[in-house]
Amino acid sequence: MKRAIYPGSFDPVTFGHLDVIERSAKIMDELIIGVLNNTAKSPLFSVEERVTMLKEATCHLPHVRVEAFGGLLVDFAVQSGANTIVRGLRAVTDFEYELQMSQINTVLNPEIDTVFFTTRLQYAYLSSSIVKEVALMGGDISKFVPESVMKRVYNKFKLKESMGNEQDRADY
Numbered sequence: 001m002k003r004a005i006y007p008g009s010f011d012p013v014t015f016g017h018l019d020v021i022e023r024s025a026k027i028m029d030e031l032i033i034g035v036l037n038n039t040a041k042s043p044l045f046s047v048e049e050r051v052t053m054l055k056e057a058t059c060h061l062p063h064v065r066v067e068a069f070g071g072l073l074v075d076f077a078v079q080s081g082a083n084t085i086v087r088g089l090r091a092v093t094d095f096e097y098e099l100q101m102s103q104i105n106t107v108l109n110p111e112i113d114t115v116f117f118t119t120r121l122q123y124a125y126l127s128s129s130i131v132k133e134v135a136l137m138g139g140d141i142s143k144f145v146p147e148s149v150m151k152r153v154y155n156k157f158k159l160k161e162s163m164g165n166e167q168d169r170a171d172y
């Protein structure tokens with residue numbers, strides 16, 4: 001049984017993430033998408049909202065499930081019975097961070113390996129942060145995220161605007 005974890009913040013999930021999910025799910029018996037419940041960062045979406053968006057976007061993939069996790073990724077992997085971590089690599093700028101993470105994880109637990117999927121060219125520029133920035137400025141994000149996610153992003157910014165909470169908008 002080849003079971004892997006695809007971890008991330010997914011704030012929100014993009015077509016770039018979904019591309020990595022679909023491709024890695026093809027070579028795994030089971031893929032668990034691990035959504036980081038991070039208290040240090042202040043994400044735009046709650047962990048429950050991020051999990052819901054991912055479940056909606058991956059409901060056509062039977063052996064993919066979505067779970068929230070806190071604490072160390074390697075501990076989550078062990079609890080889930082997975083010995084592989086999947087990550088996407090977009091450009092050289094990702095490399096140092098990804099290398100450090102995979103090496104730290106190997107030191108913490110040598111049984112767990114990280115495999116990288118190079119992002120498809122059409123998503124090489126794409127990140128959750130860029131999506132939020134474009135949406136915040138009123139731009140069209142339909143090429144970057146699924147429709148249901150797009151609606152949630154626009155709604156979130158409208159909601160924040162009506163609350164007059166400039167700080168929240170600056171936090172993403």
Ligand code: PNS
Nearest residue numbers: 007008009010036071072073074101104
């Ligand atoms: O999508 P992101 O924000 O780049 O994902 C980063 C993530 C969630 C993979 C990373 O922050 C993580 O694994 N956090 C859990 C804490 C941990 O295990 N830290 C040690 C390895 S960096």
